[in-house]
Amino acid sequence: MTATSIQTILAPSNLGLRPLRERHVPGTWRAPAALVDAGLGRVVDVASAVSLPVPRYSDEPAAGTRLRNGVEMRRFNLSLAEQVAEVWSEERFSLVIGGDCSILLGCLAGIRRTEPVKLLHIDGHSDFRHPGNYDPDQSLGAVAGMDLALATGRGERTMTEWPGVSAPLVKDGDVVQLGERESQNPDWAWPDVLDTGITVIDVFEARKLGPATVLERIDDVLEPRHDPALWIHLDVDVLDQSFMPAVDTPGSPGLDPAYIETVLRGVMSRYRCCGMTVTIFDPDLDPDGDYAKLVVKLLENAFESWRQSK
Numbered sequence: 001m002t003a004t005s006i007q008t009i010l011a012p013s014n015l016g017l018r019p020l021r022e023r024h025v026p027g028t029w030r031a032p033a034a035l036v037d038a039g040l041g042r043v044v045d046v047a048s049a050v051s052l053p054v055p056r057y058s059d060e061p062a063a064g065t066r067l068r069n070g071v072e073m074r075r076f077n078l079s080l081a082e083q084v085a086e087v088w089s090e091e092r093f094s095l096v097i098g099g100d101c102s103i104l105l106g107c108l109a110g111i112r113r114t115e116p117v118k119l120l121h122i123d124g125h126s127d128f129r130h131p132g133n134y135d136p137d138q139s140l141g142a143v144a145g146m147d148l149a150l151a152t153g154r155g156e157r158t159m160t161e162w163p164g165v166s167a168p169l170v171k172d173g174d175v176v177q178l179g180e181r182e183s184q185n186p187d188w189a190w191p192d193v194l195d196t197g198i199t200v201i202d203v204f205e206a207r208k209l210g211p212a213t214v215l216e217r218i219d220d221v222l223e224p225r226h227d228p229a230l231w232i233h234l235d236v237d238v239l240d241q242s243f244m245p246a247v248d249t250p251g252s253p254g255l256d257p258a259y260i261e262t263v264l265r266g267v268m269s270r271y272r273c274c275g276m277t278v279t280i281f282d283p284d285l286d287p288d289g290d291y292a293k294l295v296v297k298l299l300e301n302a303f304e305s306w307r308q309s310k
Contacts, residue, residue: 006303007087008040008049009096011080011277014057015069016102016144017248025057026248027284032097034283038292043299044095050083052076059140066136067143070158077106081162084110084275094275101127101279102143102159104233108151108169109162111274116228118174120218120267121148123235124254126180126200128190130154144280147233148177149190152198172197174228176218178263179203179238181251203238203253211262215270218263224270232267232276234260236295243294246285257298264302
């Protein structure tokens with residue numbers, strides 16, 4: 001199956017994030033509407049977008065889970081999986097505008113109902129926290145820092161086991177993580193990601209190699225001419241904070257928008273892509289709307305050649 005058109009899905013979740021301060025409710029749930037207001041319609045048809053209801057955020061523990069908002073998050077992602085599965089069954093590409101990184105899991109679960117999937121995980125963090133490198137009894141887990149671990153089958157069953165899908169959602173060897181910026185820190189939270197079959201191209205290597213060589217590295221691992229289909233996950237905190245401070249954990253070094261556009265154009269021209277998540281933009285940190293416009297422009301440039309080829 002090859003996607004011939006794009007379906008927009010608006011997934012206004014903030015469930016996977018910790019509050020930054022007392023009584024804080026993370027603003028990523030507002031990102032879909034903010035990006036539509038900033039001109040997302042130049043990239044995709046937003047008039048026919050599927051919009052999921054805003055879920056209820058809570059910082060309180062829930063019975064049966066040690067994940068923050070675990071019960072509500074699973075419900076939200078099950079609904080998202082239904083939407084993504086339907087879109088893929090119609091041979092269309094899902095552009096899923098989030099929201100926090102937890103929405104990746106529902107998207108992968110939706111594709112996995114019909115076939116395996118590969119993953120290009122573009123993120124300033126590997127998001128590989130799991131019970132092997134932290135103690136869930138000491139604090140509620142924030143899934144926005146766990147999505148890659150959960151996608152590869154590590155962590156609580158609430159977010160690793162999905163109806164009609166055998167775990168894991170994606171195999172280690174079918175994942176490239178691009179953009180990790182903390183790998184040289186002495187207190188890096190999840191160095192064990194390097195002991196897996198996941199290919200990590202951290203920001204230091206990515207900047208040294210340049211996007212053309214990084215695309216070659218991605219091709220070496222994910223093999224564009226072979227199944228299964230590819231899902232792209234773009235967390236905009238992969239951008240250097242000089243370009244994108246409107247995220248909960250901005251940082252440097254990072255990549256610039258032109259770099260990301262080049263990688264996305266290359267991947268979408270090479271692979272049988274089934275969808276893409278765009279996550280972690282927080283409009284509460286963008287009072288003038290300038291960074292929303294940057295995200296829309298990045299997507300517009302990245303998708304231009306893909307749209308012209310269809």
